[in-house]
């Protein structure tokens with residue numbers, strides 16, 4: 083990994099250089115909070131945000147997309163030609179980069195890669211930025227508080243400068259052409275260390291750092307806790323909508339008004355939706371809110387770990403804010419703490 087330092091005043095030049103060749107999506111201020119949105123000017127970018135309402139996931143895995151076209155009379159099928167926009171996701175936090183890395187395991191680095199996802203991921207540059215955690219952030223519990231890969235540049239704030247980790251030639255060339263990257267001085271290396279320590283100390287230490295969560299999930303599978311938690315669920319699916327790592331989808335065939343042509347669409351779905359596990363004949367494998375909430379937590383904190391060797395939840399805290407019924411992974415961690423599970427401090 084190559085490291086260089088740039089002045090914070092050079093960030094607008096860097097953004098503008100990306101804008102010259104790509105659509106740039108970055109955190110901007112909206113009425114409700116911060117959101118990832120295409121920008122029109124480098125001045126739109128806010129890098130000192132705590133979190134955005136939803137993640138930048140939709141720019142790689144859109145909430146709705148056509149997969150193929152069909153003719154219902156002739157049964158002809160035509161592959162949909164995706165028009166990919168070369169894009170830069172600018173100002174992405176480590177948790178969201180780690181979430182994209184998890185989506186890669188599902189859609190890209192797998193036995194049958196998804197061509198739509200792969201095409202978008204390959205034409206997207208990711209520029210990460212360091213953050214100071216908010217009260218609902220618990221990425222450190224899962225080790226998602228640092229991004230070790232999955233980005234092209236990563237900007238770590240050190241005073242009036244940024245230490246830039248460089249991991250792609252494409253982004254390095256743009257950095258070189260638009261800024262004056264220089265070697266870090268010893269003082270800047272020390273400042274980086276201090277900033278990392280300050281960040282660690284800023285996490286909400288009331289959120290329990292429990293060891294072996296997956297094992298505990300199995301041990302407490304039938305505890306009344308799940309009924310209590312599930313009974314509050316409104317089935318609104320807001321948790322999945324804001325989550326950077328949820329990837330469940332439905333396939334829907336939509337006929338054109340002429341009743342002849344049509345398209346097969348992929349649309350986001352959610353395991354907390356009452357119909358999610360309903361099959362032909364009407365049987366529902368997860369008929370109760372308890373079943374659904376427990377399933378969601380198990381997939382996040384147990385099942386994905388078993389198959390992909392890492393938690394699906396990256397601890398971004400968005401569902402903590404989005405869920406009106408106060409159902410989230412922190413609740414699960416606190417439940418284990420009440421049960422006397424060891425703290426790892």
Ligand code: SF4
Nearest residue numbers: 325395396398399401
């Ligand atoms: S489950 Fe909640 S905290 Fe975990 S990644 Fe999804 S939105 Fe973030």
Ligand code: SF4
Nearest residue numbers: 315316318319321405
């Ligand atoms: S867990 Fe919360 S956000 Fe998710 S569906 Fe239930 S009420 Fe909605």
